[in-house]
Amino acid sequence: MEGTIRCAANYVPLSPISFLERAAVVYRDKLSVVYGDHVKFTWQETHQRCVKLASSIASRFKISRGDVVAVLAPNIPEMYELHFAVPMAGAVLCTLNIRHDSKMVSTLLKHSNAKLIFVDHQFIDIVKGAIEIMSKSPATVPQIALISDSGELQALPNSDIVEYEALLAMGSLGFEIRRPIDECDPIALTYTSGTTSSPKGVVYSHRGAYLNSLVGILLNEMRSMPVYLWTVPMFHCNGWCMTWAVAAQGGTNVCLRAVTAKGIFGSIFRHRVTHMGGAPTVLNMIINAPETERVPLLGKVTVMTGGAPPPSQVLFGMQQLGFDVCHAYGSTETYGPGTVCAPKPEWDALPLETQAKLKSRQGLNHLGLEEVDVKDPVTMKSVAWDAKTIGEVMFRGNTIMNGYANNIKATQDAFKDGWFRSGDLAVRHSDGYIEFKDRSKDIIISGGENISTIEVESVLFGHPAVLEAAVVGLPDEHWGETPCAFVELKQGYKVKEDELITYCQKNLPRYMAPRTVVFRELPKTSTGKTQKFVLREQAKAMGSLSLRGKSKL
């Protein structure tokens, strides 16, 4: 329109860096970060520490705009600070999964071309091992910065390794922050969990992180100055972007090195926690905590769950303990939450169990995403809202990743036809809400019928003796595959294979009930997801044994 201009007064590239700068003034003396008995910072202090750290990252390590800086650390204050300091140095923060071994870390450092890695003392040997592996090939080896035991400025025998607090001390408050030039410039890089041979590095932008932070505040129904307990790993989608969101609202970050029921209840009580998040496994840990570790809730605690479909029994159990659970669904590619199962007021009148069932659906796109749909991946037609027709979940909007780092082919495949293809299978209910059925790679096809492993697991969960369950396909000569359940029982409970099979047959169409039940501890990723590929391997071995047996006849 005539008479208007775009200039520094009315256009600033969106970036979460602004949240910290504002918090340093608006919430100046409010607690920003607490950890254990001794670590406590205010927002002014956190801002100053981040500026100094950014300055050191830029000058001491010669990190330039767009360089990748990796970090291997649990949910400690330094991990939080790096979420601002690294972008403030103009660099891209690559958070690594703390369950990785040296080999995996070396692969990711090489793939990301990281110039520097921050490592918590607990994981220094993993990184040293990774560097050793890298030294054998012509790859450039990243520099190392060590996060030593809380605040201790230990003398480092190896002079190449700089200590975090020392680094911070040499930084300058006068450092000029390197804000993004374009708001779509990258801010973070996260390798998706379960990665093995070809790592997929999901790239987030400053714009996406900014918008998803605001949405995270709304999803969590967060008022200003919340108290957020860090039970979601910050290395996982940058803690669903709540790292940045908490700064936007001037909240307090309660850090936790390890997630335990005792730590959770203790922190809730001590710091008057208002919000937290966690995969259903974490919720299950809370529900099954021994009486001695439990503390009654004094105020409202909102818990966002996601990362795996929460069985309705888990939602019900949390509700009974007094937690307010909000169920979101998404993936690393959607900056964490992509949909939310917004509860409808009319559900309040329904029995609690029916409510939990409705709430265990994945829901609809949140405000930051333009659209979620369930489509036929070939024709791109939307499925009918009949709660039956299965299609692929697809998303589009501003909180979808920039793409996969250094893998344009994978990016183009993921964005084919202008939608992000999640690889998840779902149906759509008559109210538009989507319900996740399975990962396309997990679904079982038995005698030509699709079996949602999630549905079978959900029924198993309903059995009083079952702590957790995972269902995979067992190769079968006649049916192709049959459902095989891996089950972990609650302490003190005993139950036989047959009993569980009969139970499932009563509660499911017969073809969906498991034919085999194996009792074992379930293998997990660090983000609490069951590693189905491990179980699938086991089932494959079992299947081939039985097939071999048959061929002998």
Add this chain to the structure above:
Amino acid sequence: MEGTIRCAANYVPLSPISFLERAAVVYRDKLSVVYGDHVKFTWQETHQRCVKLASSIASRFKISRGDVVAVLAPNIPEMYELHFAVPMAGAVLCTLNIRHDSKMVSTLLKHSNAKLIFVDHQFIDIVKGAIEIMSKSPATVPQIALISDSGELQALPNSDIVEYEALLAMGSLGFEIRRPIDECDPIALTYTSGTTSSPKGVVYSHRGAYLNSLVGILLNEMRSMPVYLWTVPMFHCNGWCMTWAVAAQGGTNVCLRAVTAKGIFGSIFRHRVTHMGGAPTVLNMIINAPETERVPLLGKVTVMTGGAPPPSQVLFGMQQLGFDVCHAYGSTETYGPGTVCAPKPEWDALPLETQAKLKSRQGLNHLGLEEVDVKDPVTMKSVAWDAKTIGEVMFRGNTIMNGYANNIKATQDAFKDGWFRSGDLAVRHSDGYIEFKDRSKDIIISGGENISTIEVESVLFGHPAVLEAAVVGLPDEHWGETPCAFVELKQGYKVKEDELITYCQKNLPRYMAPRTVVFRELPKTSTGKTQKFVLREQAKAMGSLSLRGKSKL
């Protein structure tokens, strides 16, 4: 970063249109708009009505992308719908002040080059008059669409004028929404109040409106599905952008044709209002409502006030009635609220009156703005945080207007040196909070001393007999100017000029106390601001009389 792309899957220009589209699914059957006894719509209905209306606007009136569509209407459902329908037709919504006369309306229609005007039946004569004035000059005359009395499809004698519901009925649900191509494309045009000879049309973008809506939700601490009472005129900064924000949260818009204490209390009770807004005048109307019109609050009602500095007595009075008041400050150019006086938890321990005083400060920039500062307008240096040094309030960020329509000179002046210059004078307190002192054109300079008229008014407000007060400069041969107070008394109170002067002398430095007091009803703009230019005219006449008187000696 290598491997990433920008495409339809991960980049969508920000626009509030998305809020309505999402609400139509997520909040499908929830009440969107209620008005009087008979009008009630759901979000699905509102969405469908807006699509059909957009279709008719585009096809019936041949409105193209970027064309201006004006509206002259109070806070009725149709006014709300136009906030979406006009942008969905690709056009720019120009909301006109309902207090304007035909002459002013003709000036603004001409200046904005509006192709179409929607007019509420209450104001049809104003528009007819405006068109008549325009017909005398070579200006293009806009087409007219009439909003008839609630829902009645009255036959129109003049066939050139199309009725709103008839227009809607001829619209098509298959219309393809014209979303912005660039998110900085204009969405709305608002002429600033108090405009006389050279109108200033403030242009908002889709991006700014989107961001300011999210910020509005946070500022109001709005959970999902709020109930918003429309006491802020929608023609004023598009109701501080809450028009779009309420859709984002799937709330219910309670419309009100006229703002009265009875209407406010009645609506709060009947619809369980959770949020509303209003200039201090509206708050004053609530506080001074007769007992018979009052209804006790059943739930929490958050009220955002702004548009003029709220006297601490008004904040205190509202608090005593149980309202939760949030004080924001800004201007049309900042999309309404630019700063917010975020209350600090430690204030809770202070006496209520001290709290009210702290809360009457203008505070700090909200999340959508990057920065607010108080600067010397010549050197551009920030003033000291000493609560004394006066400077000009300046803003920069994404919720600053695109500029003034068809007035590049005014735009460049306003954005000089990369900051939006508000023309407001303020100081900065040691906690960074700004405190508004006066409009630069309102401040009184008496014997070389600056006198903040706001401070004098605030003292006058403390007198039990005073309902409202406005102070302007009275021309004076010796001092240049002296403070002159215009005062409106509460019903049933009587007080003499001398008593008020003595009262001010006791509570202010002597040079700041008014020398003259005039009792009269204060002239107001439709947004509740006192029209100081009217009072200044009166003072000028009084001054020249007395000056003439003196010269005769």
